[in-house]
Structures are given as structure tokens and as C-alpha cells.
Amino acid sequence: YSGSLSLDGAIALFAFAAVANAGLLLFWVNRHVERASSKGLKEEFKHFRKRLAGFISKPNRVRMFVLLPFMLYGVTTWGNDILSTVLGRQPDILMMRAMLGENARDIGLYDAAARLAQMTEYVLLFGLGGALVSVFSELAHDDEQNASPQQTAKPFRLNYPRLLNARREIAGYQTVSTTPLFAFMMVFSSLVIEVVYGPKFAGAQHFLFASLVLQIITVVVFGGGMHITSLVAIGKERVVFVNRLSWGLLNLIANYFLIQNYGGLGAMIGTQCANAGACATESLLTTRWIGQSLQPIRSLAILAIVTVSVLITYLVSTLLPLTLSPLVRLLAAGSSMTVLTILGYTIFGIPEASKVLGKIRSLL
Secondary structure (H helix, E strand, O other), X not given: OOOOOOHHHHHHHHHHHHHHHHHHHHHHHHHHOOOOOOOOHHHHHHHHHHHHHHHHHOOHHHHHHHOOHHHHHHHHHHHHHHHHHHOOHHHHHHHHHHHHOOOOHHHHHHHXXXXXXXXXXXXXXXXXXXXXXXXXXXXXXXXXXXXXHHHHHOHHHOOOXXXXXXXXXXXXXXXXXXXXXXXXXXXXXHHHHHHHOOHHHHHHHHHHHHHHHHHHHHHHHOOOOHHHHHHHHOOOHHHHHXXXXXXXXXXXXXXXXXXXXXXXXXXXXXXXXXXXXXXXXXXXXXXXXXXXXXXXXXXXXXHHHHHHHXXXXXXXXXXXXXXXXXXXXXXXHHHXXXXXXXXXXXXXXXXXXXXXXXXXXXXX
């Protein structure tokens, strides 16, 4: 239908696919997971009405309910998610629309580059955050249960050996998996944009390159968003909230001046710098309270392997005839980068890479 499908039709098809997916998931969940016992909607509504009447008749119950630990945790975590969104592209687009005009060219270029940059970071980390909340929380709980009375008396001196070990494994996986992708996207940013969006979006290359440079610093050097989960696991969600709020406000102020002088590129640099600053602060806090998860020497070895791999890939790609379609050239470069990186990891015996490759082999 690519020749006749309208924009409205494409959106409707996307929405229908989401509903169909939800229906299939509901069917399989009901079939394979034991249903929770319930007395029916009538009894559920009756219970809800009774609780609501209790809150209305005695307002102090609402305050007690909100101050429960799980409610404070939920509200704070929700606030952290909102503030993490502030350090994203939506506020930047709103500011550019207000300052540069509704049809400003920079808005389209910024959005295209931001989406590619976001996918570069999350394509190999997607779904990891939700799992880490559960795993890190359990490990932190076990470490606290096994702590000595002297450590318990000083909560900031608690040792988290199991949590620290898990953080080091996740940090190693992040570095091994994302560094080659960041490097590849930086070197072949113009080709990627041409394949995904077409030649008319060539101006987005500078936006994408600037974003990727700052993202590789955020993820590889500072550990990315892993520290948020770690701090939440040890009960420091309010620290995350204050940190994200501070950097979010600083980001909005800085972007006002950056957009005035550099347009969409200024917005991209300002937001990514603020995100890097927030992650750097969280990295310092987790190092103080849990321990250092990043291993600089190992990270430098991985960076060296990736640098050599991407340079060889670039040189090989220059030998390909320009008559080939951009998609074919991109696939060839991607295949070369993958082979060279895995070969480098294997030859130099990077432990984190061996674990990742072992898990991939077991899945296959």
C-alpha cells in the first residue's frame, strides 16, 4: 500500500496494530497465567466507593495514604520520569517553535537527528531498565539484610557487594554493545540519514553527530541511566529527583540562549550536555554509596578496538562504487564493522564481550 496509503491511513494502521497486539497479549496472558480471584465488578466498585467515601469524610486519611513509603516511592519515581523527559526532545521542539517559528527548518532536522540518536542508544538497551529495577532492588535488599550492625548504624557506609557486582556487569555490557554502534553512527551519520530520511535531510548530519559525541560520553564514560536505577534501589529516589530537577532547569535556561545563537544545533548540544551532567552527578553519588562500577582501563581497550574497526570500515567503504544504492553501502559497512569488532574483542580477550557473545550463542 506504500503507493496509495495516506498519512491518516498510516496512523490508523499503526493504531490498529497496537490494539491488535494488546488483544493478542490479553488472550495469551489469560490462557497461560492464572487469573486473580475476584468477586466481580459490582463488589469491586462497592469497595472503591467505600474507600472514596472514607477519604472524603476524613481528609487526613489522604495525607496518611500519600505518605506511605510505596506511595512516596511511586510519586518520586513518576517525577523522575517526567524530569528525564524534560531532558529530551519535546521541550526543545516547543522552545524552537516559540523562538524560531512554527515552520522552522531546524525543528524537522532536530527531530530527525534526535530520533536516530535515541534509537542508537536504546536499540541494544531497550527493556533493560525495567528488568534492572527488579534485579537491583532485590540485590540491594539482600546486601542490606546481610549488613553488619555497625554498617546498619551508618546507612551511608553500607556495603553493597552483590549490587556492585551486578552494576559492573551491566556497565561492561553497555560499553561493549553501544560503543561500536555509536562509533559507526558517528562516522556514517550522513549515509544513515540519507537512507532513513532521504537527501533532503542532509542538514541533520551536524545535529546527529553532535548528539552522538555527547551520548557516547554519557553512556561509556558516565554509565548512562543505570545509576538512576541503582539510586532508586537503595532508597535514594529523592536524590535523583532533585538532581534531575536541577539539571532540567539549567537545561531550559541554557537552551534559551543556545537556540537564539545556534538554532536547533544549540538545543541539541544544550540538552545532551545537561543529560551528561545529570548522569555524571548520579555516577559520583553511586560511586560514593555503592562503589565504582566503571573500569577505565577496560573501557579504553574497548574504545581502541572500536576505533580501529570503524577506521578500517570507513576506508573499505570508500572503495565501494557510488553507483551502489545508499542502503547497500550502509549494509556493507555495517557488516564489516560487526565482523571487525567481534574479531577485535575475541583476539584481545575482552571478558565483557565474551559474556555477551556467549549469551548470543546460547540464544541462537
